[in-house]
Amino acid sequence: MRSYESRYRDLTPRSSALDERARGLLPGGISHNLRRFDPYPLYAARAEGARVLDPDGNSYLDLWMGHYALVFGHAFPPVRRAVEQVLAGGWHFGMPVEAEVVLAERLRRAVPAMEKMRFCTSGTEATMYAVRLARGFTRKPWVLKAAGGWHGASTDLSFAVKPPFRGAEGPGLLPPREQGVDLIAFNDVEATERVVEAHRGGIAGIIVEPMLGSGGFLPADPAYLRYLREVCDREGAVLIFDEIITGFRFRYGTLADAYGVRPDLTTLGKIVGGGFPLGVYGGRREVMDAADPLQAKAPDRPVLVGGGTFSCHPVTLAAALATLEALEASRAELYPALEARGERLRRGVEERFAAAGVPAACTGRASLFMTHLLRGGDRDLRTPADLAAKTFSAAKDRELRLALLAHGVFAVHGGGALSAAHGEPELQVLLEAYARAAEDLAREGFEQG
Ligand SMILES: Cc1ncc(COP(=O)(O)O)c(C=O)c1O
Incomplete structure (x- = not known):
């Protein structure tokens, strides 16, 4: 077993135990296929800002951000307040x-x-x-x-x-x-x-x-x-x-x-x-x-x-309005900041993979990114057919995902979405984790499927 997989297993016994129970109840143990990965999915217990905690108490820098839904990070206080206010008056x-x-x-x-x-x-x-x-x-x-x-x-x-x-x-x-x-x-x-x-x-x-x-x-x-x-x-x-x-x-x-x-x-x-x-x-x-x-x-x-x-649903409406109000108020600073951080992250991740000797290219724009492990030197990725032909598409959701988890980052498709809660310190943590994960992949290899 690769070291990052055994580290994942050591750190996450409760997720493993929950998956054992879930597989007998939910096909694949999950309610959305994207949440399944081998050896078992990471369960979430709670989250705040850019971090999500699993049931074993491990904290991860989250790039998934609820299927890219959380542009202000987890448990954004204005949304929580708006929702609490609605709940007081009945909710459906x-x-x-x-x-x-x-x-x-x-x-x-x-x-x-x-x-x-x-x-x-x-x-x-x-x-x-x-x-x-x-x-x-x-x-x-x-x-x-x-x-x-x-x-x-x-x-x-x-x-x-x-x-x-x-x-x-x-x-x-x-x-x-x-x-x-x-x-x-x-x-x-x-x-x-x-x-x-x-x-x-x-x-x-x-x-x-x-x-x-x-x-x-x-x-x-x-x-x-x-x-x-x-x-x-x-x-x-x-x-x-x-x-x-x-x-x-x-x-x-x-x-x-x-x-x-x-x-x-x-x-x-x-x-x-x-x-x-x-x-x-x-x-x-x-x-x-x-x-x-x-x-x-x-x-x-x-x-x-x-x-x-x-x-x-009134609770959703309250959350939506609070989010749009906050976005409108912060748009002038928020979007350029997300764009600049995303650019640096994509470049930084590519550099760290290159330094480790694992060719990779990041796609995306502004705060969204995916890391693709390349089959060769061709990094021109414009279409789904390019991705299928020029990258190891399964490895980013298998080995890369586990390697990042072992270094404290929860990523899907080798990347995810930055939020307002991903500031400069989080960017540095991410770059360090990608550097370590790239070294793991270089040392331990990955299935080239
Ligand atoms: C572009 C796009 N359209 C539609 C959907 C489906 O949305 P939902 O998951 O809320 O049903 C998704 C979900 O990921 C999506 O990315």
Whole structure:
């Protein structure tokens, strides 16, 4: 056994014991596949700021930050106060509340393209409803999605997420084409055009992340997004930008607005919910109004969106408003600081891996980063196909993850998301841990799969 694995086992007996119990109850011992890793997942007990504690009392510098949702760090006091205040008055009514109007007003100010919106409880629902709106508004069948893109695990979009980027993500799903979905190659205009051509006249919408998230933190070329905009204009199709990771991550608003490309629909989640379950989908008034029960005229019915016993949950709304208020107040300092720290971290991690003799490249932008272990000297990583061909994609979530854990850092995909709680001291701790982890990998090797 490698030394970092035995160190992990020595430090985390309670996580191991919990995993033993969990595996008999939950398939794989987890409720989200990403949380599983070998030999067993790390359990969280509590967290504050940039640190998370496991049930054995070990403290880790956290880069995962709740699936990238916590831009102010764990247990952010303004969110806690806002939530406590709501709890005092009852927390679930199944009736509209003032906070949902206020949140919608605030979001529309930050993201003018979201002329109308609805709230749900997850990003998965938000993207599911967005593609349904696209089909319902256009009355066309085909939705195009980027190979390597992850939009949640809904039946509509669980296709070609992982290499070899073909077909359904597992049994239980129909082949994509039977589901009205075809795949486009991210950042590749020519290949995308061939798929567009094949569905000419039948395209309801195109859904894409302006920066692939779990697909590798690969930013879209602005020219690619402009091309998708043109295709949708030409085809009368709905352009959907999934900004569930990127929304409010790089600026107070969306990445689309930074790129100057206006989608018809936008989906948000993660950061906007302040650490509570939230999905948002919204955009052009005419598209959203296709779901308006007040405007549907017989015999037509509105596009069905917006189920959910817990949609617009008051606790989430309070957390969301507190987060957006804090973001708006601190945006001028926060975003440039996160960007500068992220740049230094990416460069610093690459340097430390190079010094250890393990070729690695960091993808990402501003506060988001992933570390990819390279197969050779080619570090040009622009597409999911590049990552599959040029990097050891499994090793970053196996050996690298354990090596970082053994040095006190919790990372997913070899990196994660910096928050406002990751200041200069945390940056130094991170760089030191990556240096040690790189040395471990150089000394003990890793499976080259
Ligand atoms: C880009 C993107 N879209 C959608 C989702 C699904 O969101 P949720 O996990 O809240 O259902 C995710 C989750 O990671 C995501 O990264």
